[in-house]
Amino acid sequence: MKYAAPRGTKDILPDDSPLWQFIEGACRETFELFNYREIRTPIFEATDVFTRSIGDSTDIVKKEMYTFPDRKGRSLTLRPEATASVVRAGLENNLISPDNLLKVYYLGPMFRYERPQAGRQRQFHQAGVEAFGSNDPLLDAEVIQMAVNLFQALGLKELEVDINSVGCKKCRPAYLEALKKYFQENVKHMCKDCLARFEINPLRILDCKEEPCQKYIAKAPAMVDHLDAECKEHFKRMVGWLDGLEIKYKINDRLVRGLDYYTRTAFEVVSKQLGAQNAVCGGGRYDDLVEEMGGKSVPAIGFAIGLERIMEILRKLNVESRASNVGLYIATIGDEARKVGFDLLSKARDAGISADFDYQGRSLKAQMKAADRLKAEYVYIIGEEELKKRSAILKNMETADQHEIAFDELIDNFSGECGCGCEH
RNA sequence: GCGGCCAUGGUGUAGGGGUAACACAGCAGAUUGUGGUUCUGUUGUCACGGGUUCGAUUCCCGUUGGCCGCCCCA
Numbered sequence: 326m327k328y329a330a331p332r333g334t335k336d337i338l339p340d341d342s343p344l345w346q347f348i349e350g351a352c353r354e355t356f357e358l359f360n361y362r363e364i365r366t367p368i369f370e371a372t373d374v375f376t377r378s379i380g381d382s383t384d385i386v387k388k389e390m391y392t393f394p395d396r397k398g399r400s401l402t403l404r405p406e407a408t409a410s411v412v413r414a415g416l417e418n419n420l421i422s423p424d425n426l427l428k429v430y431y432l433g434p435m436f437r438y439e440r441p442q443a444g445r446q447r448q449f450h451q452a453g454v455e456a457f458g459s460n461d462p463l464l465d466a467e468v469i470q471m472a473v474n475l476f477q478a479l480g481l482k483e484l485e486v487d488i489n490s491v492g493c494k495k496c497r498p499a500y501l502e503a504l505k506k507y508f509q510e511n512v513k514h515m516c517k518d519c520l521a522r523f524e525i526n527p528l529r530i531l532d533c534k535e536e537p538c539q540k541y542i543a544k545a546p547a548m549v550d551h552l553d554a555e556c557k558e559h560f561k562r563m564v565g566w567l568d569g570l571e572i573k574y575k576i577n578d579r580l581v582r583g584l585d586y587y588t589r590t591a592f593e594v595v596s597k598q599l600g601a602q603n604a605v606c607g608g609g610r611y612d613d614l615v616e617e618m619g620g621k622s623v624p625a626i627g628f629a630i631g632l633e634r635i636m637e638i639l640r641k642l643n644v645e646s647r648a649s650n651v652g653l654y655i656a657t658i659g660d661e662a663r664k665v666g667f668d669l670l671s672k673a674r675d676a677g678i679s680a681d682f683d684y685q686g687r688s689l690k691a692q693m694k695a696a697d698r699l700k701a702e703y704v705y706i707i708g709e710e711e712l713k714k715r716s717a718i719l720k721n722m723e724t725a726d727q728h729e730i731a732f733d734e735l736i737d738n739f740s741g742e743c744g745c746g747c748e749h
Numbered sequence: 750g751c752g753g754c755c756a757u758g759g760u761g762u763a764g765g766g767g768u769a770a771c772a773c774a775g776c777a778g779a780u781u782g783u784g785g786u787u788c789u790g791u792u793g794u795c796a797c798g799g800g801u802u803c804g805a806u807u808c809c810c811g812u813u814g815g816c817c818g819c820c821c822c823a
Contacts, residue, residue: 383821441815443816443817445823605823689783693785695784697784722784722785
């Protein structure tokens with residue numbers, strides 16, 4: 326093979342697109358139900374947009390960004406996630422302000438230079454939402470509810486919603502100190518990764534899955550116990566709203582998210598039907614980001630959903646539906662019939678009937694076979710005799726019934742019964 | 750960035766130092782104007798580069814890519 330798609334990228338082929346459209350459609354529908362409106366930002370940004378927001382010490386910034394200089398030497402980066410872009414766009418276009426509530430959603434490809442594996446690609450797709458302008462815990466609950474509703478609409482089960490609070494810039498430093506103090510003596514018994522985490526970001530130790538480390542982690546102080554009064558109140562009230570909405574969740578005081586900008590609420594939806602990469606949705610509040618990116622202080626919250634991972638689950642559930650949308654296939658014999666057939670073909674399309682034709686001048690048998698494979702509902706067969714009569718055979722491919730219909734009446738015959746393959 | 754496994758027609762697989770087997774799909778045909786069954790034919794530089802050898806698709810090394818795990822994340 327001379328050319329192949331770059332490592333970690335995948336073609337989405339016609340057989341897959343119905344499922345993609347289903348997923349994307351469900352996202353749009355749910356988001357719009359909650360009155361979020363679509364925003365589309367460029368696929369690349371000035372590198373600073375990401376380094377400043379995501380954080381220099383995160384893996385994304387340290388080793389996963391697709392960064393390149395353009396022809397004038399400016400450093401650009403393919404977006405590894407969308408939140409930073411949305412904040413940039415919102416600020417640039419004056420959509421974000423403290424006294425204005427902005428709710429937007431996006432859908433599209435993201436890029437991270439990572440080693441591909443199950444549920445992980447270098448170009449992958451996310452759908453997400455961002456809401457700016459409110460620090461009310463009600464909004465946190467609603468955002469989580471929206472994610473849950475979406476997964477319901479998609480027919481996903483066996484999901485778990487994990488929530489936690491990572492505090493704010495006022496109370497987190499004290500917690501980090503407490504963590505350090507706690508791990509100070511134990512860390513030497515723990516894995517070498519944890520040793521490194523201890524220096525860089527002790528919060529990450531909580532994420533470690535190594536068996537020997539677990540017993541130390543289990544007794545480590547939890548952020549929820551170190552929240553200041555306001556953060557504690559925020560978390561309590563959000564949980565209250567979630568209970569009111571009857572949303573099942575698990576408080577996971579070990580949940581730490583990988584981007585630096587999160588404050589207070591952090592949540593994740595994980596699937597039991599996936600392998601190691603089991604998070605299908607991750608999000609949280611980022612009350613300081615807008616200000617850090619040069620705006621006024623505007624609280625915000627959002628989440629992102631990994632579409633490939635949703636796809637993987639749906640594939641396992643076998644929800645692949647691949648109905649044809651061809652209502653009419655026009656088969657012809659001979660050059661003259663072909664001209665007439667092609668003319669009827671375009672008339673059919675003008676009338677909104679999805680129609681197809683043979684482009685290779687093949688035998689009638691081959692045309693019938695093609696129509697069959699396309700699962701066309703009807704085939705209109707035009708031969709020499711039919712040309713003289715200006716009337717040809719319309720065959721119902723499912724029942725195999727066929728009868729004659731004049732060229733002039735073909736389209737009208739269809740408009741009544743909706744031969745377009747749509748669902749009614 | 751690290752580790753394990755792998756790489757044969759469109760797809761899924763078999764094989765093995767002397768130029769590849771099977772199934773399915775595709776295409777063509779089986780009294781030349783009708784599909785889903787059957788039968789026949791047809792489809793491959795055995796990932797790429799180098800080495801060992803009289804000879805490599807088969808053995809060795811490297812590269813690239815895939816799968817899975819670690820890290821991290823969606």
